[in-house]
Amino acid sequence: MKVTRFAPSPSGRLHLGHAYSAALGHELARSSGGQFLLRIEDLDLGRCRPEFVGGIIEDLDWLGLGYDGEAIVQSERTDVYAQALEALKARGLVYACFCTRAEIAQSLTAPHGDAGSQYPGTCRRLPDDPERRASTPHCWRLDSAKALAMAGLPGWTEHDGTLFASRESDFGDAILARKDAPSSYHLSCVVDDAASGVNLVVRGEDLRPSTPTQRLLQSLLGLPEPTYFHHPLITHDDGRRLAKRDLAPTLEALRNSGVDGPGLVKQLLDGRLPLGFRLSEA
Structure with a gap:
């Protein structure tokens, strides 16, 4: 039984890359009879906005990706x-x-x-x-x-059984x-994953370099070791990764243009991306 989590930062509206990561985590949890959790990583007080929290929940609802229990909000766990x-x-x-x-x-x-x-x-x-x-x-x-x-x-250990050594x-x-961030991504991530019982961390391959430090913190703090799935990123056709700061097309915009949320999730899980996007090479 897999327990996964989707852990966006409310610093902007979600885009297609977020939808892909959430869809993978949701599918892996549901197909194993497990749980799919939502965590709001809002410790960057200078960039995070309350209105974007509502946007995250709105987007997940549109995609048909229901999460289990109450969302975990990091600013409430300092x-x-x-x-x-x-x-x-x-x-x-x-x-x-x-x-x-x-x-x-x-x-x-x-x-x-x-x-x-x-x-x-x-x-x-x-x-x-x-x-x-x-x-x-x-x-x-x-x-x-x-x-x-x-x-x-x-x-x-990666989801496919591959072993990595640091x-x-x-x-x-x-x-x-x-002072302006009571916990870093590394520390809050491992503490919350352990507290939530997350045993499969699903996230983009751009976060793979974070894994050695987080595994070290897990060892030092006596926290359980999850399995990891560092998935390819959705990029523009020219290879540029999607980013909020580059005004990547948002899920809100796709919804307003008439795109069907659950249909989009099925496309993503089948590896069929909208025109103008592709998956990065592992």
């Missing part, structure tokens, strides 16, 4: 994430970092990708300074070297919490 962070602090596995993004980027000789993921460890050896923490903006980072020494390199190069000192 105390749970704080407890997990405190458990890691008590074991000396996190440290306060006072570096700005600009300072991190400047300290890298050849930065690539997100500068935060390439953090050079500037604050790792600083003694704890409660007075500085009280007056200076900071985040909390996982000490990945200590964490790996304690838990070892984690692996994971490498030390897969890990940086990931941010686990900031």
Whole structure:
């Protein structure tokens, strides 16, 4: 019996890529007699909007993808994430970092990708300074070297049975919490998946690089290990991925143009995409 979840961020209207991920998760849960859950990942207070929560529910209803129980809302669970962070602090596995993004980027000789993921460890050896923490903006980072020494390199299993092993190069000192975000995606994700009984994580292949850090956190916190299904992404014909910031066609627009929601879900599950879209290569 599979327990899956759809976990969008309410920072805009859902698009075709969201529908594909939700349809896959719903089908895998229902075909096994399991549960399909909804989680609202609204911890980014600067980008998330309450009106988009209603839009998510409206879109799922139009698609015919019913979810089980009440939706989990992350902004209502910050105390749970704080407890997990405190458990890691008590074991000396996190440290306060006072570096700005600009300072991190400047300290890298050849930065690539997100500068935060390439953090050079500037604050790792600083003694704890409660007075500085009280007056200076900071985040909390996982000490990945200590964490790996304690838990070892984690692996994971994909839905098709493929086993993946992580490498030390897969890990940086990931941010686990900031003043403006009481929990990072990594920490809140593993805590919520465990609390909800999710045993199959269905998400886009663009999130596969998150898996080593999340598996490490699961090991450190004694949380169960789910199976993963990192599915291909729906892209434009030219290979560009769909994104809210690029004004990808929304489900709302498709609905208003007369598209049938359940019919669209069947098309997606059959691998038949609307004209102008394709699946990325795995």
